Amino acid sequence: MTLALRHARVRYGPLEALHGVTLTAPAPGLTVLLGRNGSGRSTALRALAGTVRLAAGAVLWDGADVTRLPAYERARRGLCLVPERQAVFGSLTVRENLALAPGAHDAALTAYPQLEPLLARRAGTLSGGEQRMLALARALSVRARAVLVDEPTQGMAPDVAARTYEVLASLDACVVLAEQRLPPAPAVRRTVVVYELRRGSVVFAGEAAELERRGSAR
Template identity: 90%
Template sequence: MTLALRHARVRYGPLEALHGVTLTAPGPGLTVLLGRNGSGRSTALRALAGTVPLAAGAVVWDGADVTRLPAYERARRGLCLVPERQAVFGSLTVRENLALTPGGENAALAAYPQLEPLLPRRAGTLSGGEQRMLALARALSARARAVLVDEPTQGMAPAVAARTYALLASLDACVVLAEQRLPPALSAPRTVVLYELRRGTVVFSGEAAELRGRPNAQG
């Protein structure tokens, strides 16, 4: 199971955000896209998910070219995107958000028991970390084949963040995370594929130990 960009270019009006990016995320396993704001990491996630169109290049999933497949069809085939913002339905309660997930409330609460007392509250009233838990609980319980998450632990307490990375690493799926820096929880000897992006291009690909040995490393 692999999800890949092949010489992908993405434009926002006259500005090109990805300049011929090629990367491959194997699965089951974790791939991390590293980069500061404006590096193109979030755009790469959206290109894989189909929420932004390619100006050139291709998206390949399990050997099939899905470039022209709309985002909702990729979702039907098992791809789940958790964006950095607007990842939950703010006007619905936590319980109603979870009811929209194929895995249901029980599976979501098993991932994040902290959500149980929040079930009656509207999702829009939750803190940033609580909203991330809710969004990820839905993704984790959806049994997706590919899970793409932008800034998965933003606003979370350290213990909850560590649990989040453990949950993502345990999935039997192709998991792609967009991060500003390599999280300590993912820098252990386990195999994690890394790509570092700068200004819309890939400047490094490899593993954590290799990245840490480079000047100006993001980790």
């Protein structure tokens, strides 16, 4: 299974955020869309999920063109998007947020046992790192075929962030992360596909190890 963009262009009004981006995320596997703020990595993630429309190009999933398929239909087919902001329902409790995700929550609470004593708390009262844990716990509960996460470890303590990368890397799914820097080892010890974006264009495509070698050679 693969999830791909082909010559994708996205415009926000008169501004073009993606300039003909082509990339392929295999499954199972971990793909990282790397770049600074404004690079287009988050837009590429949203284009795959269908929450922004393409001005040109295509989105392919399992070889089928799903460009015109709305985001909710992609979700029904097993795609789960965890955005950077507003990823949980703040007025609902942690338990109620988890209940919105169909499926067993055992794996989610095993990955994030810190959430168990917070089940009765409203999600809006959690810290930023706790909200990221809750958003990812919901994604784990649905056992999605494709998991797209924008800034997965934002606000998390280092040990929780390391655990998060281990969990994401172990999923039997197409996992695509939008990041400002490469995930730390051990997540990148296995083959990780990396696309580095700058100003809406892909400037590097390859394995994480190759990008690290280039960086150390500079």
